[in-house]
Amino acid sequence: MISHEDSERLNQAVEQLPDKYRVPLVLAYYNDASYDEIATSLSTSRNHVGVLLLRARQKLREELE
Amino acid sequence: MSHLTALQCLMLADSALSSAEVAPLQLHLETCPTCADRLQAVTNERQVIQAVLTDDAGVTIPEKLPAFKKPVGLRNLAMANLATGLVLWLAQFMWKTLFGELIVNAFTRLTAIYIPDTYDLVVSTLLYFFNEGTTMIDNYFEIIAAGLLVISLAGLAVFLGRSRMMFVSCLLLAITMVTTDEASALDVRHDQDMLTIAAGETVSDSLFVAGETVVIDGIIEGDLLAFAQRVIINGEVRGNVLTAAESISIFGQVNGTVASAGRTVELGDAIVDGDFWAAARKITIDRGSRVTGNATMASESINIAGSVGRDGYTFAETVEISGSIAADLEAFARQVSLIGEARIGGNLRLRTEHEREDSLQQSPAALVGGVIEFVDMPEELRDENRYTTPEFYFGQLIRLAGAFIVGLALLWLLPRLRYVELEGGTEGFKNAGIGLVALVSTPIILLLVAITLVGLPIAAIGLFTWILAIYLAKVLLASVIGNMIIDSPDRGPALPLLAGLVVIVVATNIPGIGGILNFLLTVIGFGLIYQVVDREYR
Structure with a gap:
């Protein structure tokens, strides 16, 4: 799991994420957009937004390992 | 209900589920501390990410949002197929470029069937x-x-x-x-036209020969490997003979085993001290010829006028025997004829799909020492449309059920595999290419391992792993295809897996193109395995 101690590295890792993962992550956790709003913005489904966020988090964890 | 999936956990923590979707999950959470802990961890993680993103003023979103369209139906599968097809085509193109007319010529010949x-x-x-x-x-x-x-x-x-x-x-x-360029124990000779080992000549090593016509009148002390249009052995080979030719004639003596494939294979006044293996349109063991070991032959027409020292195995339309077989004869044939004073020392087991009385003709003087037994042709050798038999559909159901169980076990053991998706674009090409290389090169490497270095046990383990990977590749692909077809956040892995497996089983059984689809799907599946391994490794 990601912890506060990693905040600086986490920030770098977020910036390095591919747009595919970074954009939904930022929309969800920075802009507080709902899954449905993100799905509409990205022309995709709510569940796919979930999968993208899941992957984004996995990648962040891998980067911080 | 079973434990929450990673996706359910995330969507619950992010308040992205409807109340109807949340209710059963809440019920489960009340009784499952494991899932409750996981949910808490995911929620904490969210807070950490939010804190970091909020603190940082430099968080950027592209002005123009990239296209994120979820694959519509099987679009990605089609794209992956296209990518795989292109990779195959590129590989073929490179091969043609490397070997020029040789390969063009080869494909022309192969397509002539x-x-x-x-x-x-x-x-x-x-x-x-x-x-x-x-x-x-x-x-x-x-x-x-x-x-x-x-x-x-x-x-x-x-x-x-x-x-x-x-x-x-x-x-x-x-x-x-x-x-180190060690002295080779293999004598290699080749000639565009005719290559002869003269009567007085002795080759002390094994001999590898290729040419239009190869004639062995002398003595080969090792093995003989001969590839030509016509191979004639009049002399003596003290090792084994391995040969592929349009026409193969052996009139001399071979102390080891003969393995030959050609249009015609003839033992004319020959002595083979080992076993005799032959595949050809016509195989003849003439009177005066002797095979000391077993004789295994696959052909349209087999004629045995000489003698076979042990068992005979024949796969043919017609088998004519006027000579002798010392032990048993097992014949897969439309018709077996025992002519003149033919002798079979042991049992004659005839496997045929035709009427029994028409399948065996026996002259009054012919003798079978043991019993004559008629056995029905095995199912897979019968000449009938497999799609019309209930066994086919039953078999496919069993295959589907087996793959389903294996798939569920795989997804249970490695839950991350549930969220694997087919990559498009450059990644798709890369994965297809790597899948193809892995599929094709593995058996070659295993062969080299078997004959050069570590030996057979490692190669056998590798072969088993390779076959397992071919199977699992399609199971994994089935899960991915299923996820494309069935899209629901609270789904378990079972329904998508089943849907994907049905698609694959149907696709690979389409008459005519089923085999090609099977190959393409296997390549894509290998690419997926690489994708997963690569991601895990990183």
Whole structure:
């Protein structure tokens, strides 16, 4: 799991994420957009937004390992 | 209900589920501390990410949002197929560029579907390698062998915990062993036209020969490997004979086993002290010829006028026996004729799909020492439309059920696999290419391992792993396809897996193109395995 101690590295890792993962992550956790709003913005489904966020988090964890 | 999936956990933590979707999950959470802990961890993680993003003013979103369209139906599968097809085409194109007319010629011949012509192909390929490519192939194999040796020794050194000096010594030894041009125990000869080992000549090593016509009048003390349009052996081969030719005639003596494939294979007044293996349109063992071991033959027409010292196995339309078989004869044939004073010392087991009384003709003087037994042809050898039999559908159901159980086990053991998706674009091409290379190169590497370095046990384990990977590749692909078809956040893995498996089983059984689809799907599946392994490794 990601912890506060990693905040600086986490920030770098977020910036390095591919747009595919970074954009939904930022929309969800920075802009507080709902899954449905993100799905509409990205022309995709709510569940796919979930999968993208899941992957984004996995990648962040891998980067911080 | 079962534990929450990672996706359910995330969507619940992010308040992205409807109340109807949340209710059953809440019920489960009340009774499952494991899932409750996981949910708490995911929620905490969200807070950490939010804190970091909020603190940082430099968070950017592109002005123009990239297209994120979720694959519509099986679009990605189609794209992956296209990518795989293109990779195959590129590989073929490169191969053609490398070997020019030889391969063009080869494909023309292969598409003629005239099996004996493939012997021409084998001959011209071998001649090409001898004339043009021997050095290149030698170097290539040396590099592979050196690579394998170095890898093996490195692994051994690490495993044994030896010192660096020891490892370096092993490495140097490996390189020296591979690059030293040792005297070959194989005598290689080739000729565009006729190649003869004259009557007085003795070849003390094994002999590898290729040419239009190969005639062996002398003595070969080792094995004989002959590839030509016509192979004639009048002399003596003290080892084994391995030959592929349009026409193969053996009039001399072979002390070992004969394995031959051609349009016609003839033993004329020949002595074969080992076993005799032959596949040809017509196989003849003439009167005066003797096979001391077993004789296994596949052909349209087999004529045995000589003698076979042990068992006979024949796969043919018609089998005519006027000579003798000392032990049993097992015949897969439309018709077996025992002519004149034919002798079969043991049992005659005849496997046929035709009427029994028409299948065996026996002259009054012919003798079968044991019993004559008629056995129905095995199901897979019967000449009938498999789609019309209930067994086919039952078999496919069993196959589906087996793959389903394996798939569920796989997804249970490795839950991350549920969220694997087919990549498009460059990644798709890369994965398809790597999948193809892995699928094709593995058996070649295993063969090299088997004959060069570590030996058969490692190769056998590798072969088993390769076959398992072919199976699992399609199971994994089925899960991915299923996820494309069925899209629901609270789904378990079972329904998508089943849907994907149905698609794959149907696709691979389409008459005509099922085989090609099977290959393409396997390549894509191999690419997916690479994708997963690569992601995990990183």
